[in-house]
Amino acid sequence: MALGVPTDTVLTGASPTLPIAVYPSTLHRVVLTVTDAAGAHPVVLLSGLVADSAVERWTVPPPARGGGRYRIIAQSMDLNGDVLRSVTVPIRVAPNVPDTLALPAPPADSLFLPEHAHDHLGVTSLAAGIGVGAALAALAPAIAPGGHLTPARFAVAGSVGLAGIIGFFTHQPGRTIPANVAANRAIRQAWMAHRDSVAALNASRRRGAGVVVRAGAAERHEGVAQ
Amino acid sequence: MRRLPVALALALLLTVPLEAQTLRAGAVAAAARVTTPFSSGEPTLTGALAGGVGEVDLGVLALAGTYLQGRVTGTNNIAWDVVEGDAVLAVRPAPWVSIGFGPHARSYLTGAGTVRWVLWSARAGVALPLATDAMRATFDLWAALAGSVDGTTPYGSARGLTGGLSVRIPRTRLWALGTYRAEHLALSGGAGVETYEEIGVGVGLAF
Numbered sequence: 001m002a003l004g005v006p007t008d009t010v011l012t013g014a015s016p017t018l019p020i021a022v023y024p025s026t027l028h029r030v031v032l033t034v035t036d037a038a039g040a041h042p043v044v045l046l047s048g049l050v051a052d053s054a055v056e057r058w059t060v061p062p063p064a065r066g067g068g069r070y071r072i073i074a075q076s077m078d079l080n081g082d083v084l085r086s087v088t089v090p091i092r093v094a095p096n097v098p099d100t101l102a103l104p105a106p107p108a109d110s111l112f113l114p115e116h117a118h119d120h121l122g123v124t125s126l127a128a129g130i131g132v133g134a135a136l137a138a139l140a141p142a143i144a145p146g147g148h149l150t151p152a153r154f155a156v157a158g159s160v161g162l163a164g165i166i167g168f169f170t171h172q173p174g175r176t177i178p179a180n181v182a183a184n185r186a187i188r189q190a191w192m193a194h195r196d197s198v199a200a201l202n203a204s205r206r207r208g209a210g211v212v213v214r215a216g217a218a219e220r221h222e223g224v225a226q
Numbered sequence: 227m228r229r230l231p232v233a234l235a236l237a238l239l240l241t242v243p244l245e246a247q248t249l250r251a252g253a254v255a256a257a258a259r260v261t262t263p264f265s266s267g268e269p270t271l272t273g274a275l276a277g278g279v280g281e282v283d284l285g286v287l288a289l290a291g292t293y294l295q296g297r298v299t300g301t302n303n304i305a306w307d308v309v310e311g312d313a314v315l316a317v318r319p320a321p322w323v324s325i326g327f328g329p330h331a332r333s334y335l336t337g338a339g340t341v342r343w344v345l346w347s348a349r350a351g352v353a354l355p356l357a358t359d360a361m362r363a364t365f366d367l368w369a370a371l372a373g374s375v376d377g378t379t380p381y382g383s384a385r386g387l388t389g390g391l392s393v394r395i396p397r398t399r400l401w402a403l404g405t406y407r408a409e410h411l412a413l414s415g416g417a418g419v420e421t422y423e424e425i426g427v428g429v430g431l432a433f
Contacts, residue, residue: 132364147423149423156404160389166357
């Protein structure tokens with residue numbers, strides 16, 4: 001009698017099953033059992049007459065972190081139920097470790113734009129507006145002394161000064177820069193989307209990874225297996 | 227002497243890549259007020275002028291020009307046609323500073339003939355951003371290094387200033403400006419002083 005067990009195979013799926021074939025040399029009553037390494041918790045896969053071969057499937061239990069060891073035992077019996085021969089194949093079941101991708105690192109700080117102004121645009125704007133406006137108003141009479149200039153220059157000078165004042169109040173240090181905030185948000189969202197997709201792919205690979213089953217050498221005994 | 231700025235400008239246009247060049251062109255309208263010794267007793271003439279401005283900006287160098295014409299009138303039925311223009315070749319040691327040189331001419335077509343100022347002036351100016359580069363406060367001072375009046379009247383000196391606001395409309399090619407100009411032109415030997423004052427607005431396109 002012989003046992004046909006894949007020597008090294010990966011089984012996938014939610015409830016992976018291992019095919020086990022029994023080949024008696026002649027018509028026998030065969031009991032096919034899987035136990036743990038200590039011989040306890042037997043699961044009987046087959047108990048009956050087998051003429052030439054039979055294939056049964058053992059539902060592999062989810063392996064613990066370190067894997068599990070089992071024994072496949074096939075016993076041939078005579079018509080009285082006495083064990084004539086036994087074949088034992090030790091197997092080891094381990095989790096299959098799939099290839100997973102490393103999660104992308106967070107974006108480097110250097111990629112982010114400043115979200116708050118720390119420049120002095122407002123001050124320089126005020127200085128430029130007031131300075132040019134004052135120069136325009138004050139220097140015109142110096143350029144053209146005795147020219148009896150009109151007040152028209154004050155209108156232009158005032159406009160320049162007002163523009164500088166508006167620039168001062170609209171560009172205070174510490175103000176939020178919406179364009180930079182949006183750009184940074186886009187960088188973060190792109191990174192999170194990439195990270196989530198990698199994590200989902202890894203989880204999918206782990207779910208479908210299944211188990212690795214490795215069979216040892218068969219041991220044959222006359223009578224009951226030791 | 228007069229061909230040098232033009233030759234330099236043409237050479238620069240050929241050597242600076244096209245994408246680094248900016249062309250600005252626009253229309254200007256101005257109100258002018260002139261007090262001149264040539265108006266024979268009429269103290270002040272006022273009127274309106276219209277014309278165009280243009281500039282080729284090459285970054286470090288820029289070539290700009292202005293042309294205006296119109297009419298100024300006085301209370302004694304004096305009405306003079308005015309034509310004026312200038313051209314400046316400027317160097318920009320910094321984006322907000324310019325130093326330039328160029329001709330500046332103004333003609334009055336009076337009933338008795340033509341009075342023409344021709345000046346060669348040196349200029350220094352700033353264009354300071356007001357919070358953004360789209361809006362700038364501009365201020366220029368100039369002084370004539372040489373000049374003539376009619377070719378016969380003895381020229382004395384000339385100087386002036388221009389200042390205002392220049393705005394580039396965001397996300398468009400449009401720009402606008404508002405300027406004030408004051409000029410002091412003196413004849414030699416205290417023979418007379420002309421004061422020219424102008425306030426103008428303009429709009430245009432930048433390419």
